[in-house]
Amino acid sequence: MKPIRYTIVPKQPAAHLFEVTVTVADPDPAGQRFMLPVWIPGSYMVREFARNIVTLRAVNEAGRKVRVEKTDKHTWQAAPVKGALTLRYEVYAWDLSVRAAHLDDTTGFFNGTSVFLSPLGHEEAQCVVDIQKPEGAAYRNWRVATALPEVRGTKRYGFGEYRAQNYDELIDHPVTLGEFALATFKAHGVPHDIVIAGRVIGLDMARLSADLKRICEAQIALFEPKSKKAPVDRYVFMTQAVTDGYGGLEHRASTALICNRGDLPVEGREALTEGYRTYLGLCSHEYFHTWNVKRIKPAVFAPYDLSVENYTSLLWLFEGFTSYYDDLILVRSGLISQDDYFGMLGKVIGGVQRGSGRLKQTVAESSFDAWVKYYRQDENAPNAIVSYYTKGSLVALAFDLTIRAQTNNRKSLDDVMRLLWQRFGRDFYRGKPVGVDEGEIEALFAEATGAKLAELFAEAVHGTRDLPLDTLLAPFGVDIAPELDKNGKPTLGARVRGGADCTLAAVHDDSAAQKAGLSAGDVLIALDGLRVTGSNLDGLLARYQPGAKVEVHAFRRDELRTTQVKLDGPEVARYKLTASDKRPAARKARERWLAS
Structure with missing residues (x-):
């Protein structure tokens, strides 16, 4: 099968347009079909990337126009031709996120799922993409950052040709274009690049590299404790620094990140800010995915079908367990203290406990319904769903503590992850890819640890009862208790959008607001005759005592409503975890857990 050749050029940065070509040397004699994915792996929502294709035409190798028809929302078919067939099309790129494509006169970014049409029937053909520089002196200092291997003659970080073994590999390597800060460090001998696009004053790349x-x-050693062998030959952390943003998306040898520029470290300031700690946790999360979900995958993802939703009930394992390890790795690597970690864990527990959806949806159901519920949340989401990220991380904690307690710390969740890696991940891209079957997870846990976990699977994965974290933490000498809002102010039991208007974004089950007949979308205008806004609501509520009755005026659509609200007590902001048991056995168990 002959290689598929692509070109991509930032043709009109001011208009946010990439021009892309794809050439098939040996097209289907019956008429070559092309498809653009409708979703990107790692983000479980149909995003309809084809909607951003503005113009499209086809020509044969003589340059003559070839008829091409769109057959559905993301598929095109060209008329039969002799010789090579080329499609040329424009892609509108104005999505400043990690999921799609973005282009202006300061920077460019794209995922292959947003820009590269797949010639159907040629998915396993080698791909060569020529990344071209935009015209004009303003772009003379632009460079290319990607983990795609260069074709001979193309310099690292330079414009030119890059290669992939097949279409799946091509679209699993995002690309950043523009001027960016760059640093390289080695982790167990493997080079890792850090790319920061966007203006950041006083950026401390040396500290970022060291951290x-x-x-x-730490993560390489977790999966390969003996060989310390990384799963990649090179890795790229690429970050877009913006005024306000947060997110990441994993890829097989890189990650695309977006963060608040104020979260990045500043030269000469050694304090670990909350923002920087959050950014390190994000990097840790996406890097852990290099093993867990990029190589250890659900069977339904081996391979992906990017034309439709791919359903799995295992995202609690692939996202939730990754969320557990992302912060745990920070304490194991010495970047944060035990108390810092307990504070972060307590915040996660508080977030899960706030939503009554945790009592209605299991993490397995949350995983399966990610396409229609988690990624399409509405105003009732806190009352109807649970996050397979946050609740999944607590499920991982429960498994880890249970396994350690049953085996006297001889086994842990680390052993489960290593077995999954050895059985499914290590050779995923070296031979026929095999994913984890939905029905074999429980047996794999038992094989890896010897622990009796059937009851925990039933309650934590397939049940909705709150996890007995106090009981599970006790053998490790850790107490857990709810921590009320420090100001002790009463609450409405509703989430409010900030701003000039005091609009209710969500109303919690059995809350003061719900009992008073208030609903999401209502705009509060007065409490006891005093004007209320999104910014002064907390201050007004702080003047009352829990249980006080307040007259509330609100608009629902264009109708004024008056109701009386009996205020709820202070909200549980988080849970406080304290290492109170200093006895040797508890201290040793705790140290083994946090320093494995």
Whole structure:
């Protein structure tokens, strides 16, 4: 099968247009079909990337126009031709996120799922993509950042040709274009690049390199404790620094990140800010995915079908367990203290406990319904769903503590992850890919640890009862208790959008607001005759005592409503975890857990 050749050029940065060509040397004699994915792996929502294709035409190798028809929302078919067939099309790129494509006169970014049409029937053909520089002196200092291997003659970080073994590999390597800060460090001998696009004053790349090195080496050692062999030959952390943003998306040898520029470290300031700690946790999360979900995958993802939703009930394992390890790795690598970690864990527990959806939806159901519920949340989401990320991370904690307690710390969740890696992940891209079957997870846990976990699977994965975290933490000498809002102010039991208007974004089950007949979308205008806004609501509520009755005026659509609200007590902001048991056995168990 002959290689598929692509070109991509930022043709009109001011208009946010990439021009892309794809050439098939040996097209289907019956008429070549092309498809653009409707979703991107790692983000479980149909996003309809084809809607951003503005123009499209086809020509034969003589340059003559070839008829091409769109057959459905993301598929095209060209008329039969002799010789090579080329499609040329424009892609509108104005999505400043990690999921799609973005282009202006300062920077460019794209995922292959947003820009590269797949010639159907040629998915396993080698791909060569020529990434071209935009015209004009303003772009003379632009460079290319990607983990795609260069074709001979193309310099690292330079414009030119890059290659992939097949279409799946091509679209699993995002690309950043523009001027960016760059640093490289080695983790267990493997080069890792850090790319920061966007203006950041006083950026401390040396500190960032040192901190990410510790994270990467800790994760490599977790999966390969003897060989310390990384699963990649090179890795790229690429970050877009913006005024306000947060997110990441994993890829097989890189990650695309977006963060608040204020979260990045500043030269000469050694304090670990909450923002920087959050950014390191994000990097840790996406790097852990290099093993867990990029190589250890659900069977339904081996391979992906990018034309439709791919359903799995295992995202609690692939996202939730990753969320557990992302912060745990920070404490294991010495970047944060035990108390810092307990504070972060307590915040996660508080977030899960706030929503009554945790009592209605299991993490397995949450995983399966990610396409229609988690990624399409509405105003009732807190009352109807649970996050397979946050609740999944607590499920991972429960498994880890249970396994350690049953085996006297001889086994842990680390052993489960290593077995999954050895059985499914290590050779995923070296031979026929095999994914984890939905029905074999429980047996794999038992094989890896010897622990009796059937009851925990039933309650934590397939049940909706709250996890007995106090009981599970006790053998490790850790107490857990709810921590009320420090100001002790009463609450409405509703989430409010900030701003000039005091609009209710969500109303919690059995809350003061719900009992008073208030609903999401209502705009509060007065409490006891005093004007209320999104910014002064907390201050007004702080003047009352829990249980006080307040007259509330609100608009629902264009109708004024008056109701009386009996205020709820202070909200549980988080849970406080304290290492109170200092006895040797508890201290040793705790140290083994946090330093494995």
